[in-house]
Amino acid sequence: MIEENVKAILAGLPPDVLLVAAAKARTADEIKRAINAGVSIIGENYLQEAEAAYAAIGRKVSWHFIGHLQRNKVKKAVRIFDMIETVDSLRLAVKLDEECARLSKVISVLVEVNSGLESQKTGVFPQEVEGLVNKLASMKNLKVEGLMTMGPRSGEPEEARPYFTETKRLFDRLQNLPNVRMRYLSMGMSNTYQIAIEEGANIVRVGTKLFAERDHG
Numbered sequence: 166m167i168e169e170n171v172k173a174i175l176a177g178l179p180p181d182v183l184l185v186a187a188a189k190a191r192t193a194d195e196i197k198r199a200i201n202a203g204v205s206i207i208g209e210n211y212l213q214e215a216e217a218a219y220a221a222i223g224r225k226v227s228w229h230f231i232g233h234l235q236r237n238k239v240k241k242a243v244r245i246f247d248m249i250e251t252v253d254s255l256r257l258a259v260k261l262d263e264e265c266a267r268l269s270k271v272i273s274v275l276v277e278v279n280s281g282l283e284s285q286k287t288g289v290f291p292q293e294v295e296g297l298v299n300k301l302a303s304m305k306n307l308k309v310e311g312l313m314t315m316g317p318r319s320g321e322p323e324e325a326r327p328y329f330t331e332t333k334r335l336f337d338r339l340q341n342l343p344n345v346r347m348r349y350l351s352m353g354m355s356n357t358y359q360i361a362i363e364e365g366a367n368i369v370r371v372g373t374k375l376f377a378e379r380d381h382g
Contacts, residue, residue, distance in 0.1 A: 170375050171202035185229050187372030193221035200226055208370050212238045219245045231370055233287050236260045248273040250313040250351050253287050258301050265306035275313040280328040291335055302344045311349030312336050316357055325357040329364035
């Protein structure tokens with residue numbers, strides 16, 4: 166089933182859109198099956214799960230962190246991940262820059278946008294994004310490459326469209342900043358990724374539709 170799902174989703178994506186397999190709570194075997202079917206980027210929400218998967222899989226794929234990253238987990242995270250999609254504060258960025266400097270590593274980052282101005286969510290409010298991007302651009306060990314947004318957690322898929330439209334508008338505006346190359350716009354999950362693509366996403370994070378529902382038993 167995983168293999169068929171991966172192939173179907175990949176076949177339906179435009180050629181310029183990257184698929185991140187959102188592997189929260191998945192086993193290394195499930196992830197390997199997805200890789201064998203054509204997945205080349207694994208997205209992890211939790212460092213502990215990522216460490217276990219990385220130990221079994223290694224550098225066969227690229228690794229994106231797509232959850233909320235705590236600063237006390239940064240030291241371990243920068244050893245695994247190629248991209249942090251969820252930078253949401255200057256304090257986190259400074260810690261990432263420091264730890265990457267120790268490894269002589271430059272890591273790609275996306276700024277997470279709280280496009281719905283929801284107080285219970287992580288992410289930077291739209292009006293604060295440009296200031297944070299400018300500060301990240303001066304850090305030698307970070308390469309700021311775009312934006313990410315979650316969209317609403319529930320409801321009809323179409324309800325996500327205004328979130329995606331707002332984030333794309335911001336993404337386009339930031340193209341004019343000096344020393345910044347906005348390459349990636351990460352939006353959309355299993356039930357909204359097609360809408361996200363319509364609104365300009367070139368990274369989509371798909372879990373349930375790829376791996377099927379998690380077994381909670």
